[in-house]
Amino acid sequence: MFDEIINRSGTHALKLERYKNYKDAIPAWVADMDFKSPQCVMDALQKRIEHGIFGYTAVNDELTESVINFIKKEHSWDTSKEWFVFTSGVVASLNIVCGILKENESAVTTTPIYPYFLNAPKNMNREVSTVPMREINNRWSIDFDEFEKAIKPNCRLILLCNPYNPGGTIFTKEELLKIAQIAMKYDLLICSDEIHADLVLSENAKHIPIASLSSEIADRTVTLMAPSKTFNIAGLQSSFAIISNEKLKAAFEKSMGHINGGVNLLALCATQAAYEGGGVWLKEVKEYLRGNLKIVQKFIQNNPKLKLLELEAAYLAWIDCRALDTNAWKLFADNGVILNEGKGFGEGGDGFVRLNFAMSRAVLKEVLSRMETAVRGF
Ligand SMILES: Cc1ncc(COP(=O)(O)O)c(C=O)c1O
Secondary structure (H helix, E strand, O other), X not given: OOOOOOOOOOOOOHHHHOOOOOOOOEEOOOOOOOOOOOHHHHHHHHHHHHHOXXXXXXXXXXXXXXXXXXXXXXXXXXXXXXXXXXXXXXXXXXXXXXXXXXXXXXXXXXXXXOOHHHHHHHHOOOEEEEEEOEEEOOEEEOOHHHHHHOOOOOXXXXXXXXXXXXXXXXXXHHHHHHHHHHHHHOOOEEEEEOOOOOOEOOOOOOOOOHHHOOHHHHOOEEEEEOOOOOOOOHHHOOEEEEOOOHHHHHHHHHHHOOOOOOOOHHHHHHHHHHHHHOHHHHHHHHHHHHHHHHHHHHHHHOOXXXXXXXXXXXXXXXXXXXXXXXXXXXXHHHOOEEOEEHHHHOOOOOOEEEEEOOOOHHHHHHHHHHHHHHHHOO
């Protein structure tokens, strides 16, 4: 099923639109998959469209139930209906969370990181301090001593990305407990972006929502999740924040105001269908992505100037090209592959590229062959 090559041109796909000037280049950057969503999602959307009335929309209990059941099944976490706030995207929610801080308060996060972790505090006129991620035992990890040192006296919020983008680290229970201890020691809120949680590829890792570790931790945590990466419905803009602390939830809702707009009808429809009926598809897509990852790893082994640490989740390979000592993004773009440029992910990202390998295997092989030509010819 995932071998099918689907032409996305003319479908408003950001992946294609942004780099139109690179004619015939293969886009392997922004984080969506070149696969059709589960059949149950397409059926639900079609059925809803046939209804023909697209009026104002509200989240109903059936939808929330399907989300709660999915989280319980996938992540062994018991959540409650009252904890949910539906939003039109995790990026929007990151901004909303930063808006909870007072103007003279700051956030702390790690770099390189998904760029909106750095943009969201700035958008909201809040300062953000950063700590570099460390390569420990062939895996991108947090240096907790450095992390603690980066916490300024006015710090109020840890912006955590788990699974980590870029690099695909899934933080262990021990690592999460260390983060939580720091949060408690300095009385910080935690905003945990867990958008990639359902796409665990490593057989040895399990995603643990940080808020599931204890009610004390949950009390200071806003967890952000979404079906968008999991079921490839990012264009529908569906996500939710899970906040068990009533006061924190009220602060989130106040910060959100009416700026986030209402919930999107088709997003809700797709979300419920995916969580209720997309389980088999999800299992299959992860298997396919594991196969693709092996192909990428083999390519890296054959090209010693490139390096890839262990990737535990998601479909975004964070490739270290520093040994090439050139603008790697441009080198690959000139050879017909559009990747994400590492420096966009903040300090420590320079010299890296991010390859999205969620594509049919035949296209992936062509991408890697072009990258190999680029590296060899350099
Ligand atoms: C860590 C992370 N958070 C958020 C997003 C985007 O979320 P949304 O499309 O719901 O705004 C992405 C997309 O790549 C991501 O990697």
